[in-house]
Amino acid sequence: MDGLFSEDTIHILDGKLAAGQESLLVNLSLKKDGNPVARCGAVSVDRLHLLADYTRISLAEIGSQVLQGQPEIAPFRRGNSTACTYCEFKPICAFDSSLPDNNWRRLERAFREQAFNAMADRIYRKQGRKQETRVRIGYSA
Ligand code: SF4
DSSP, rough: OOOOOEGGGGGHHOOOTTTTOBBBSSOBBBTTTTTTTSSSSSHHHHHHHHHHHHHHHHOOOOOHHHTTTTTOOOEETTTTTETTTTTTTTOOOOTTTTSTTTTOOOOOOOOOOOOOHHHHHHHHHTTTOSSSSSSSOOOOO
């Protein structure tokens, strides 16, 4: 199972996983010292809060744009992967990448640290806060 989860729940999600092993149930591998490897789905509670705040801000912005009549249709594309691939609205959607005004929003591959820092930067900018206390030392909402 893919996705992110709190590192506090590791032993609930796969209670039999021992140090140095990779879980067959969730996106989780433990180093020999018992800590999760950096690329797995385990993240701190602070980072889950950051992700929730970022999602909340993004949805509010999208909602405002829709209410102002400016819903930009710009689905993401990264390589062969697009937002439209499994979209249920495809049969009625007006997006056509062959039209001049219909553009993909091309996503760059970002490492997890970069992505969390970019989200924290955006949240702090939105709140008019300084950025020194960001993810590196823990996100504080
Ligand atoms: S099919 Fe249309 S509605 Fe669905 S993700 Fe693509 S652009 Fe958006």
